[in-house]
Amino acid sequence: MSMAGTDTAELRPADPFVPQIYRVDRVSRELADTVTLDLTPLSGSRPPFAPGQFNMLYAFGIGEVAISMSGDRAHDAFVHTVRDVGAVSGAIAKLAPGAVIGLRGPFGTGWPVKEAEGSDIVIVAGGLGLAPLRPAIYEILANRGRYGRVVILFGSRNPTEMLYRHELEEWRRRLDIDIEVTVDHAVADWRGNVGVVPALIPRAAFDPHEAVALICGPEVMMRFTVNALRDVGLTPESIFLSMERNMKCAIGLCGHCQFGSTFVCKDGPVMRFDRIAGIFTVREI
Amino acid sequence: MATLEQILQEHPFFVDAPAELVRLVAGCARNHIFHAGEYLFHEGEPANEFFLIRQGKVALEIDAPGHAPIIFETSGVGDFVGASWLIPPYRWVFDARAVELTRATGIDAACLRGKCEADHDLGYEMMKRFLPVLVRRLHATRLQVLDVYGRH
Amino acid sequence: MVSAAAQGMMTVSRAALQALLDALAENHEVVGPTVRDGAIVYDRITRLADLPAGWTDHQAPGRYHLERRHDDALFGFTVGPQAWKRFLHRPVETLWTIRKGENGVTVESDTGTVPKFAFIGVRACELQAIAIQDRVFSQGPYPDMAYTMRRQSAFIVAVNCGQAGETCFCVSMETGPKAESGFDLALTELIDGDSHQFLVEVGSDAGAEILKRVPRRSATDQEIAKAAAVVARTENQMGRSLETEGLRELLLGNLNHPRWDDVAERCLTCGNCTMVCPTCFCTTIEDHSDLSGTSAERVRKWDSCFTMDFSFIHGGSVRKTPRSRYRQWMTHKLATWIDQFGTSGCVGCGRCITWCPVGIDITVEAAAIRANPQPQTGRRHGDP
Numbered sequence: 150m151s152m153a154g155t156d157t158a159e160l161r162p163a164d165p166f167v168p169q170i171y172r173v174d175r176v177s178r179e180l181a182d183t184v185t186l187d188l189t190p191l192s193g194s195r196p197p198f199a200p201g202q203f204n205m206l207y208a209f210g211i212g213e214v215a216i217s218m219s220g221d222r223a224h225d226a227f228v229h230t231v232r233d234v235g236a237v238s239g240a241i242a243k244l245a246p247g248a249v250i251g252l253r254g255p256f257g258t259g260w261p262v263k264e265a266e267g268s269d270i271v272i273v274a275g276g277l278g279l280a281p282l283r284p285a286i287y288e289i290l291a292n293r294g295r296y297g298r299v300v301i302l303f304g305s306r307n308p309t310e311m312l313y314r315h316e317l318e319e320w321r322r323r324l325d326i327d328i329e330v331t332v333d334h335a336v337a338d339w340r341g342n343v344g345v346v347p348a349l350i351p352r353a354a355f356d357p358h359e360a361v362a363l364i365c366g367p368e369v370m371m372r373f374t375v376n377a378l379r380d381v382g383l384t385p386e387s388i389f390l391s392m393e394r395n396m397k398c399a400i401g402l403c404g405h406c407q408f409g410s411t412f413v414c415k416d417g418p419v420m421r422f423d424r425i426a427g428i429f430t431v432r433e434i
Numbered sequence: 435m436a437t438l439e440q441i442l443q444e445h446p447f448f449v450d451a452p453a454e455l456v457r458l459v460a461g462c463a464r465n466h467i468f469h470a471g472e473y474l475f476h477e478g479e480p481a482n483e484f485f486l487i488r489q490g491k492v493a494l495e496i497d498a499p500g501h502a503p504i505i506f507e508t509s510g511v512g513d514f515v516g517a518s519w520l521i522p523p524y525r526w527v528f529d530a531r532a533v534e535l536t537r538a539t540g541i542d543a544a545c546l547r548g549k550c551e552a553d554h555d556l557g558y559e560m561m562k563r564f565l566p567v568l569v570r571r572l573h574a575t576r577l578q579v580l581d582v583y584g585r586h
Numbered sequence: 587m588v589s590a591a592a593q594g595m596m597t598v599s600r601a602a603l604q605a606l607l608d609a610l611a612e613n614h615e616v617v618g619p620t621v622r623d624g625a626i627v628y629d630r631i632t633r634l635a636d637l638p639a640g641w642t643d644h645q646a647p648g649r650y651h652l653e654r655r656h657d658d659a660l661f662g663f664t665v666g667p668q669a670w671k672r673f674l675h676r677p678v679e680t681l682w683t684i685r686k687g688e689n690g691v692t693v694e695s696d697t698g699t700v701p702k703f704a705f706i707g708v709r710a711c712e713l714q715a716i717a718i719q720d721r722v723f724s725q726g727p728y729p730d731m732a733y734t735m736r737r738q739s740a741f742i743v744a745v746n747c748g749q750a751g752e753t754c755f756c757v758s759m760e761t762g763p764k765a766e767s768g769f770d771l772a773l774t775e776l777i778d779g780d781s782h783q784f785l786v787e788v789g790s791d792a793g794a795e796i797l798k799r800v801p802r803r804s805a806t807d808q809e810i811a812k813a814a815a816v817v818a819r820t821e822n823q824m825g826r827s828l829e830t831e832g833l834r835e836l837l838l839g840n841l842n843h844p845r846w847d848d849v850a851e852r853c854l855t856c857g858n859c860t861m862v863c864p865t866c867f868c869t870t871i872e873d874h875s876d877l878s879g880t881s882a883e884r885v886r887k888w889d890s891c892f893t894m895d896f897s898f899i900h901g902g903s904v905r906k907t908p909r910s911r912y913r914q915w916m917t918h919k920l921a922t923w924i925d926q927f928g929t930s931g932c933v934g935c936g937r938c939i940t941w942c943p944v945g946i947d948i949t950v951e952a953a954a955i956r957a958n959p960q961p962q963t964g965r966r967h968g969d970p
Contacts, residue, residue, distance in 0.1 A: 161727065
């Protein structure tokens with residue numbers, strides 16, 4: 150399995166410095182502060198992408214922000230789930246259908262969806278971390294027969310702040326995947342799990358010696374999750390994380406997204422754990 | 435109809451325990467069924483009995499005035515519910531409610547504490563089984579406290 | 587392919603160098619060292635008199651000043667606060683302008699005409715620094731075309747150092763003092779009483795072509811030997827060294843060494859080192875829009891990893907403490923740069939030592955960790 154996840158050498162924009170103009174086709178509200186935008190180019194069709202990659206979305210005159218793809222490869226549009234946490238993301242989250250937006254991409258490395266064929270798949274998502282994993286889930290479900298057991302473990306703050314809840318319920322209705330959901334706290338009408346996501350791992354139904362894990366969420370949650378996966382027997386080479394750092398150029402030239410030896414924009418965001426194990430717990434690296 | 439000893443031996447908590455230990459513990463045990471919504475214990479009650487969950491789901495919750503009770507952890511098959519029986523004053527600090535139909539084996543706390551006091555080997559074996567679970571729960575709770583999914 | 591005739595060394599007189607400047611000025615912007623504001627900086631030059639003739643520099647940690655020499659050497663100094671990166675990797679660059687009009691949204695990214703530079707007086711360490719930045723900007727998966735075009739059209743006249751700067755350590759970095767490659771012409775200044783000559787080595791066809799327009803003769807064996815002696819003398823004058831053996835593993839294995847706390851008490855995080863370093867390349871992006879909101883531009887500017895918000899996620903800065911930011915700069919320069927680009931990021935020019943207001947010396951910091959390594963604990967599950 151390649152060190153960086155799926156080799157995405159052929160999936161690069163023509164001129165990576167200059168944004169292409171896209172139109173917002175659809176806006177759906179996910180949570181109080183989170184929307185999903187469907188974006189299509191003003192002319193031509195969007196470039197292909199690999200699950201796990203991201204685009205730089207440009208709000209006119211304000212700035213850019215890196216947002217992972219969270220749509221289906223089969224879909225015409227780029228689908229991006231955006232949370233309002235700052236000037237740029239706030240402006241983007243307020244766009245209405247018909248508005249235009251700049252887009253550079255796709256950039257970065259993808260989930261090892263192809264390389265993991267034949268293995269059990271364990272997907273562990275925390276909060277908004279489910280968004281960058283969703284394209285991988287679509288891919289895996291579309292080719293379900295190529296994988297062993299498929300387990301999705303998802304943690305949210307509470308039941309009303311659960312991303313893609315309807316889709317999770319739909320997936321749950323399938324007979325060939327296990328989905329366990331948990332929340333940090335809840336009130337009595339919640340009959341599901343309460344507790345942290347790593348606590349779901351010991352009971353999850355997969356073979357740790359045949360499994361590949363895909364993890365995305367807040368870094369603290371990913372650290373605990375990696376520990377729990379290794380406690381049940383997964384090796385560092387079978388665990389993949391999506392890392393996050395601020396990006397400016399997204400093409401490995403500005404230096405901002407450096408994480409140890411890696412540039413998160415081009416050596417990530419999806420990284421195999423053994424590559425970063427040495428610095429993962431070093432403070433302020 | 436399985437005996438209490440067989441039921442205990444099959445529970446993940448005792449799965450690799452020597453038969454003699456299981457026999458000793460079984461002497462303090464009895465089976466329970468809790469229907470959805472029933473409480474296993476309430477905050478403030480004496481911690482007389484703790485529970486090994488064989489089937490179902492139990493919510494640990496705190497009741498604060500003016501709020502609906504907040505569930506901060508759920509336990510399921512293989513877990514044990516209740517730790518306050520281990521330390522004086524042996525009083526429950528949370529409520530435990532069956533979320534769905536739950537079958538549990540209850541272990542009389544005073545009985546087990548007495549047997550552990552008389553047989554330190556039994557006591558050490560029990561401690562070796564309880565402590566890792568409590569430590570993991572502590573770690574998990576700390577992660578929960580960080581509220582990592584919240585807006586910063 | 588360099589012809590056999592031009593492979594031989596040539597000798598050019600001091601006066602004849604003006605012909606070199608004139609020939610280059612016909613279709614290059616000629617840039618070279620000149621004295622300004624008490625330092626030797628790089629700027630446009632036309633005449634030999636623009637060069638720092640008879641000047642030398644004195645450098646120490648946190649110290650720099652110029653003094654008159656006892657001779658009239660044109661290149662009798664080492665390196666100043668500026669590097670050639672200010673011409674190749676410009677401090678401020680507009681990347682594109684976007685306009686919203688009736689015809690929709692358009693993006694203009696015309697870089698304009700590419701300036702052709704002729705650099706006069708590039709030191710061996712600086713040649714290596716340019717090569718290092720070439721790796722960053724031209725040889726990655728996303729080449730910077732503007733940099734690459736400026737780089738490819740640049741004509742380089744190197745100079746072999748006649749003396750070591752007091753903060754230099756190019757020998758231990760294996761980047762000098764002799765210019766080995768990467769130049770069109772390389773000069774070694776030979777002053778002997780009234781005689782003031784330059785030994786010229788040709789490094790490319792373009793160099794050979796330009797040299798044809800300069801009065802010259804074949805160098806004598808004596809002159810070649812004298813030039814070698816100049817280089818050897820400079821080599822022996824190095825005042826400090828950086829032990830590079832196993833340096834990457836040493837630094838990456840000591841990320842929690844107490845020395846980082848020690849240097850953090852001195853470091854002001856002013857970022858001078860990143861500004862003067864010839865290989866530092868980090869930039870930031872600024873998006874500006876006009877008041878009417880119909881046009882916006884993206885500008886790229888030099889940035890420094892010493893700024894508080896250089897690395898952040900939505901919770902805040904990732905490197906809040908000066909300790910972590912100094913560690914990032916030094917471990918990037920000497921260790922992770924090797925993983926990223928195949929060579930060290932340091933060329934031993936000594937600028938970061940000279941221009942640090944508190945005189946932090948990268949060679950001393952590395953040596954302090956090497957003298958007393960304290961590898962991290964806290965490994966688990968047999969981590970590598």
